Amino acid sequence: MPVDPAPFPEAVAEAMRADLPAVAERAVEEIIVGVPSYADAFLGPMGRKISTAVELALRGFLQVAADGGNVDAGTPGGPVVEAAYALGRGEARSGRSMDALLAAYRVGARVSWRDMSATAVRAGLDPMSLARFAELVFAYIDRLSAASVAGHADELASSGRARQRLLERLARGLLTGSPHTELAEMAQRAEWAPPRTLTAVLLPEGRVRGALVSLDPRTLVATEDLPGLDAPGELAVLLVPDADGAARGALLRGLAGRRAVVGPARAWWGVQASYGRALRALRLGVAEEDDAPLDTDARLAELVLRADEEALADLRARVLAPLQEVGETAREKLTETLRCWLLHHGRRDQVAAALYVHPQTVRYRMTQLRELYGPGLEDPQAVLELTIALGVAPRPQPAGPA
Missing domain, CATH: 1.10.490 (Globin-like)
Known part of the structure; x- marks a missing residue:
């Protein structure tokens, strides 16, 4: 009333x-x-x-x-x-x-x-x-x-908003390599307990929410002003705690189908190195099929070889110059045979199995290669250069101006 x-x-x-x-x-x-x-x-x-x-x-x-x-x-x-x-x-x-x-x-x-x-x-x-x-x-x-x-x-x-801002600041400090003492202070202000290691994961921003479901709650997320990215706003970075050793497999399984690039595990204050490697893999075009996560730990040789694409192209041109004396079809077969011969240490049966040809075909092609290269195939330095040049398939070159 x-x-x-x-x-x-x-x-x-x-x-x-x-x-x-x-x-x-x-x-x-x-x-x-x-x-x-x-x-x-x-x-x-x-x-x-x-x-x-x-x-x-x-x-x-x-x-x-x-x-x-x-x-x-x-x-x-x-x-x-x-x-x-x-x-x-x-x-x-x-x-x-x-x-x-x-x-x-x-x-x-x-x-x-x-x-x-x-x-x-x-x-x-x-x-x-x-x-x-x-x-x-x-x-x-x-x-x-x-x-x-x-x-x-x-x-x-x-x-909650204040803490989120502090966590974002911490993530940026980690990605830009702030000094350890500053990072420790930022972690304390954000009430974030530092793990042993952090692993940087690059993935499309739209797939972050789904990925976080299976990750450690301490995972840091950075989506703005990411250092070194040419197209900001399209990608995000996750900094995942303690995903090293046996836990790395679980991380990769949790990222299946999310087009993620996974850097190596590093001490939490040194995760900038993990981010740098994931970023290089992205720039070099290293990728897996079916949106599977790219594990940079499994592609170290390729990353090393592609660290200087121009130098690799020059090396390939020089060491494969003798093959210019044959036609294009023969050149492709001889190049692939030489690559298998180097990777299988000259074991003819293994080379034949890898190429799906008869061992006699391998013998014939190797005879041609020895004629083209002469004693170079017995020179350790030449073999090293050939192995490096042929260890990774060349990336397609963009077409020049019409």
Whole structure:
């Protein structure tokens, strides 16, 4: 029913004001009993501050009651409601849920109603006004509860955003190679427990969310201002904790179908090296089929050989120059035969099996190659250069201008 805006009689309000310190003390005592998790908080100087806050809240309520209760219970305002809002934020900062605080409000409301209504009756408050008084008590507590809940939610949201910014800053510091001491300070501010190792993973930004499901919760994500990327905004970097050794297989399985490039595991503060290798593999066009994750640990030789593509092209041109004396079809067969011969250490049957030809065909082709190269096939330096040149198939060259 509508609340009568008429104020309480001054004599009743004055009697309740006089009893406030005792009511506040009894409310604190019963809150300690009813909400054990607050027992320590009420000890010592902090307990006196909380008792004072309880008394302040009760005085605020009496002011509302004396004014006729004509206050919008859903609209925060005034020092008491602001204090309730701050109390909710403090609970969030302490890592507690709202359960204990709301229970304390309920206990405080019950004690306050019991004691203050008794005082009001002794002071001559009529039954109708007493009923209105009860309504005001619980509306007021609802208002304080709502303010605390809002403060708790706002603190969680703002602290979450703040921590996310700190984690993003840490990720960028790791990718750019900030000094170890600075990284340790950033990790501490972000409340991030450093692992033994980190592994950098490059993948399309749109596939990050699905990948994170199976990864360590400490995994850091970087999506903006990634160093060394020519097309920012399309790729993201995950820095995955402790994905070395046997755990690397689980990481690769979890990244299946996500077109990921996986760097090596490095000490957490040195993950810039892991990111650099994944980035080089991406630039060199090293890739797997069917969107399988590219494990750079399994492609080390190719990465080494392709570290200087121009030098590799020059080496190939020089060591394969003798093959220019034969036609294109024969050149392709002889080149592949020479490659298999080097990789299989001249074992004719293995070379024939790899090429799906008869061993006599291998003998014939090797005779041609010895005629073209002469004693070079017996020279260790020449064999080394041929092995390097033929160890990786050449990348297709872009067409020149028309």
